[in-house]
Amino acid sequence: MTTMAVLTIFLLAIFVGFEVVSKVSTTLHTPLMSGANAIHGIILVGAIIVADNATSGLETTLSIVAVVLATINMVGGFVVTDRMLEMFKGKPKTPKASKEVAK
Amino acid sequence: MNQNIYDLLGLASAVCFILALKGLSTPKTARRGNLIGAAGATIATIVVFFAPKAAGQSHHNTILILAAIAFGVLVGVPAARKIQMTQMPQLVALFNGVGGGAAALVATVEYLNLSKDGKPSAANLVATVFTVIVGCTSFSGSVITFMKLQELMTTRPVVFPGGRFVIAATLAGVLGTGGWVIASGGNTPLLVMGGLALLFGILFVLPVGGADVPIVISLLNAFTGLTVAASGYVLQSTLLIVAGTLVGASGTILTRLMAAAMGRSLFGTLFGAFTAKPQEVSAAGEARSVKSGSPDDVAILLNYAQRVVIVPGFGLAVAQAQHTVRELADLLAAKGVDVAYGIHPVAGRMPGHMNVLLAEASVPYEQLVEMDEVNPTFPQTDVVLVVGANDVVNPAAKTTPGCPIYGMPILDVAEAGNVIFLKRSMRPGFAGIENELLYDPKTTLLFGDAKDSLTKVVSALKAL
Numbered sequence: 001m002t003t004m005a006v007l008t009i010f011l012l013a014i015f016v017g018f019e020v021v022s023k024v025s026t027t028l029h030t031p032l033m034s035g036a037n038a039i040h041g042i043i044l045v046g047a048i049i050v051a052d053n054a055t056s057g058l059e060t061t062l063s064i065v066a067v068v069l070a071t072i073n074m075v076g077g078f079v080v081t082d083r084m085l086e087m088f089k090g091k092p093k094t095p096k097a098s099k100e101v102a103k
Numbered sequence: 104m105n106q107n108i109y110d111l112l113g114l115a116s117a118v119c120f121i122l123a124l125k126g127l128s129t130p131k132t133a134r135r136g137n138l139i140g141a142a143g144a145t146i147a148t149i150v151v152f153f154a155p156k157a158a159g160q161s162h163h164n165t166i167l168i169l170a171a172i173a174f175g176v177l178v179g180v181p182a183a184r185k186i187q188m189t190q191m192p193q194l195v196a197l198f199n200g201v202g203g204g205a206a207a208l209v210a211t212v213e214y215l216n217l218s219k220d221g222k223p224s225a226a227n228l229v230a231t232v233f234t235v236i237v238g239c240t241s242f243s244g245s246v247i248t249f250m251k252l253q254e255l256m257t258t259r260p261v262v263f264p265g266g267r268f269v270i271a272a273t274l275a276g277v278l279g280t281g282g283w284v285i286a287s288g289g290n291t292p293l294l295v296m297g298g299l300a301l302l303f304g305i306l307f308v309l310p311v312g313g314a315d316v317p318i319v320i321s322l323l324n325a326f327t328g329l330t331v332a333a334s335g336y337v338l339q340s341t342l343l344i345v346a347g348t349l350v351g352a353s354g355t356i357l358t359r360l361m362a363a364a365m366g367r368s369l370f371g372t373l374f375g376a377f378t379a380k381p382q383e384v385s386a387a388g389e390a391r392s393v394k395s396g397s398p399d400d401v402a403i404l405l406n407y408a409q410r411v412v413i414v415p416g417f418g419l420a421v422a423q424a425q426h427t428v429r430e431l432a433d434l435l436a437a438k439g440v441d442v443a444y445g446i447h448p449v450a451g452r453m454p455g456h457m458n459v460l461l462a463e464a465s466v467p468y469e470q471l472v473e474m475d476e477v478n479p480t481f482p483q484t485d486v487v488l489v490v491g492a493n494d495v496v497n498p499a500a501k502t503t504p505g506c507p508i509y510g511m512p513i514l515d516v517a518e519a520g521n522v523i524f525l526k527r528s529m530r531p532g533f534a535g536i537e538n539e540l541l542y543d544p545k546t547t548l549l550f551g552d553a554k555d556s557l558t559k560v561v562s563a564l565k566a567l
Contacts, residue, residue: 001339003226010332013345016121017352024128026364026473029357029454033321034195035127035137036354039120040328041198042144042346043206044172045151046338050212051168052154059212060164064171066208071175072182073202074148078141079183080194081127085134087188087462 034081041074104153112150113342119143120346124353147342148172188460189420192452193252196320199327200245206330207238207297213337214293222288230333232281235293236300238330241323243304248316248323251308252452258313266310273303307373314494314508315372317453318361322369325354364448366500366511393529396547398556401488401523402563404547405431408485408521410441412477414514415461417451418491418527422553425464428490431561432470444470445477445487445514447495474514481518489516490525491553497538506536522546525553 024032047070051063119139126136152165179198186194210231217223223231250256263269280296311319328350335343362369405411413428432442444466450457461471472480481487489496500511516522517540524541526548540546549556 001341006336006344009341009344010348013332013348014352017124017349018356020121020124020349021128021353021356024357024360025130026360026448027455027458028128028130028133029361029364030192030195030456030459031133031137032124032127033324033354033357033453034191035123035140036328036350036357037195037199037202037324038137039123039140039144039346040202040206040324040331040350042116042120042147042343043202043209043331043334044144045147046209046331046334046340046343047205048148048151048168049154049338049340050209050216051164051171052151052162053160053216054163054212056215059215060167062208062215063212064164064167066205066212067168067171068175068178069201069208070205071172072179073198073205074144074179075176076179076183076194077198077202078137078144079180080186080191080198081137082134082141083183084188084191084459085137087459 031081031084034077034084038074038077038081041070041077044070044074046070104150104155106155109150109153109155110341112146113340116143116147116150117342117345119146120349124349188463189417189452190253191459192317192320192456193249196245196248196252196316196323199320199324200242200249203238203241203245203323203327203330205238206327206334207235207242210234210238210330210334210337211293211297213334215290217337218288218290225285227337228285228288230336232284232296234330234333234337235297236277236281237326237333239297239300240304240307241327241330243301244308244319244323245304247305247308248320251311251313251316258316260312261309266306270303270306273299273306277303310374311372314449314511315365315367317449318358318365318367318369318372320453321354321358321361325351325358328352328354361454364454371510393541393548394544394546396523396549398549398559399563400547401549401560402567404486404521404523405435405440405488405560406438406564406567408435408440410443410480410484411435411486411488412443412445412472412481412484412516412519414445414447414487414489414492414496414516415450415457416490416492416495417456418493418525419553420451420457420460420491422491422555424490424554424557425461425466427554427557427561429464429466431557431564432466434561434564442470443472443477443480445474445516446471447474447492447514449511450492450495474512478515481515484519486521486523487516487519488523488525490557491527493526493538494536496540497536498540499536499538502539503536508536516540517543520545524548525556526550527552 047066054060054063123136123140126132214231277299283292328347332344332347435442496516500508500513
């Protein structure tokens, strides 16, 4: 990958990141933070790549620890976000709809 | 696996993450958004095991990696499932911290690997140094935020004499050793740099007051995202660059939105403790009289009110009194009293936290009134019932420049006819500031556990 390509991807991703969350309501700040937190658990992929290439004992140990930590971040993050959002079910802005969905 | 298919699947995961963040921004689609994100992460994790290899290279440690993932799942899932919703913010902080730690380790291992063939390229060195510094800072900083939220340590800002010089010196040390790594390579400078970065993370979070901790968690979250992007550069993984940058960018916006919701500048949050005047502990505090009432007095006040606003705070959730408060609200509504909940944007421990907690007790959504809508109605409100809240109704935010919450918008409950505080003790709130409103003549205090007190009020109300 050329440096120019990396820079392009990086800059475009910044704008997408700004754009997608710019209109979030206060109610969703916590779940959104938690969801974003789970997404950076994708470092698990990086941890697997380095563990897969590791040959020395030190490299293997460090990368396996990284795999454990990254898994906790990713899996735990998505599960806790889902638990938070579970409580929002049937809670759209219109009160009528909420009654219907909430049985 | 064919390189093209591998790259395409990586791209698919990246798109999933964009859709996930987009979905999480609207209540209706939030849960689906989170599931899309989880799906993207699952795809990426499975696919990486089939990564195409250059000729002569083979996979290593596959069994170990799978075992490590299984172990991580066994730790992470029960933690996320069993945690009380009141303790959820610190769990998020901890998850963020381990993510930062993982990124720092990944960068370190890749650095060791690249160093085998001589000194890595300057760009790789810069990215590695960045990842290790920020990852370590995020890790140790998150541990401190966890301890503050779990109240394992004081929630007040920790400032020691010359603190800002120590922090500045540590930061200079981190950057200096970073330069050393880039200039000369080698393992010792990297180790020293990592250690200093861990120390910096601790020093950086210590002076932040308890009420501002969520903003710091959000900021560290954005930082961790950027470290993931930087390690993606070193590992030549487009997916990591995109996902990490997305989190970094959206996390930065989110941090600013949160700070705005609390009426705080980001700078004030991080460095406020250094510029604020030391809090004067009012010596007269102990001797001043407060008016405390019995559950019956409270029941009578509520019974003859036309409009009651309930202001729930973190204390309500700690006492698990959500259901009792709802029972009280239903009872009052049945008696023809107009009942609403006044929700401060940062009630609880994080923005939106209180909505989650009340939703758990299935309080009807239409009774939850946001601050901007409820504030103009306080002059027409007969009784405000403050349950386990303190800082969000503390007039010091308006009247005492230099106090840690100064400038934060508050619920103007002092405008109402009567204010009833349900409190466990006279202990100040999470931000550690005395509340003048407690001494106001129109304030009645009902001491005790919020759930106990509410139960007594409910039975007194039924007897009337």
